[in-house]
Amino acid sequence: MRLVQPDSVADATSALGNGSRALAGGTELVPLLRSKLVEADTLVDVRAVVPRGVQGTTIGAGTTLAELEVDPEIPAVLRESCSLAASPQLRSMGTIGGNLLQATRCWYWRLQYPCFLHGGNVCHARQGEHREHAIFGNERCASAHPSDPAAALLALGARLRTDRRDLPLAELYRLPTEDDRSTTTLEPGELILELEVPQPEASTYLKAMDRARWAFPLVGVAAARFADGVRLALAGVAPIPWVLGSPAALDSATPLPGTAYKVDLARPLVRRALEAVA
Ligand SMILES: Cc1cc2nc3c(=O)[nH]c(=O)nc-3n(C[C@H](O)[C@H](O)[C@H](O)COP(=O)(O)OP(=O)(O)OC[C@H]3O[C@@H](n4cnc5c(N)ncnc54)[C@H](O)[C@@H]3O)c2cc1C
Numbered sequence: 001m002r003l004v005q006p007d008s009v010a011d012a013t014s015a016l017g018n019g020s021r022a023l024a025g026g027t028e029l030v031p032l033l034r035s036k037l038v039e040a041d042t043l044v045d046v047r048a049v050v051p052r053g054v055q056g057t058t059i060g061a062g063t064t065l066a067e068l069e070v071d072p073e074i075p076a077v078l079r080e081s082c083s084l085a086a087s088p089q090l091r092s093m094g095t096i097g098g099n100l101l102q103a104t105r106c107w108y109w110r111l112q113y114p115c116f117l118h119g120g121n122v123c124h125a126r127q128g129e130h131r132e133h134a135i136f137g138n139e140r141c142a143s144a145h146p147s148d149p150a151a152a153l154l155a156l157g158a159r160l161r162t163d164r165r166d167l168p169l170a171e172l173y174r175l176p177t178e179d180d181r182s183t184t185t186l187e188p189g190e191l192i193l194e195l196e197v198p199q200p201e202a203s204t205y206l207k208a209m210d211r212a213r214w215a216f217p218l219v220g221v222a223a224a225r226f227a228d229g230v231r232l233a234l235a236g237v238a239p240i241p242w243v244l245g246s247p248a249a250l251d252s253a254t255p256l257p258g259t260a261y262k263v264d265l266a267r268p269l270v271r272r273a274l275e276a277v278a
């Protein structure tokens, strides 16, 4: 395997595609390479070219979660979602860009079962073990998106700037379909460069997890209040980060037998989050 260390965005993007992958902190990519869930002949180290740090409402995609969790300039919901993610060591290496692009933790997918998301015809989790899986958008793939910061950024109405477009974060994600099993709209070789994050009047992130530290969200609730109202988004409840139109939208959840408890977890978390930002 080759390691390429470009010194411009143009050099990085021309080195990407055709069997190469962008490498930032490597906390997600390296385990995926080791378990052969991702194949690459070249790694393109993008740390020198993807912006890092916070400038007003602009956050470089190369900023680590550890840097974000202590930055007083960024909204509380994003700070809190970062500080509740992973472990201190992972947050010191892991970048916000890489976090938004992490793959599902579904154990069937990680064990390479030939499931729907891998291109097959069935979702093994629907029939099998699925206590950590989805309650929304789970008709074909019932995986639960693991990113806490993605829910925070959705509630904030963040936008992304890549090397080729500017888009709302919500448009980065898509539910997998028969024709296309991917869960993001990122094109091959496209690099996320920056996030534009509006400042809310108040915001918070609440997370239910199996233990108090170093656990993925069973349910994460992000709430952000702006002049025109409060926006809610959830982590750990659908194959992609999920916008919750209102607390009543929880009534339209489609839980599996083993995930019905997540609806009961989400209701009080949503209520508490709304009280916190009122
Ligand atoms: C044990 C463990 C527990 C965790 N717990 C949590 C948790 O509770 N909550 C949570 O939110 N996260 C959790 N994470 C995820 C962790 O936060 C991510 O692994 C990390 O943020 C990924 O960032 P990275 O820079 O290391 O990405 P990398 O591993 O370098 O890259 C990840 C992916 O993103 C691509 N990529 C990276 N940067 C860019 C870019 N700028 N443009 C385009 N593509 C890019 C890479 O090609 C790769 O496909 C956990 C991870 C582990 C291993």
Ligand code: SF4
Pocket: 104, 106, 107, 108, 109, 115, 116, 117, 118, 122, 123, 124, 125, 126, 133, 140, 141, 142, 143
């Ligand atoms: S939940 Fe998705 S990733 Fe998991 S087995 Fe089903 S189709 Fe595969």
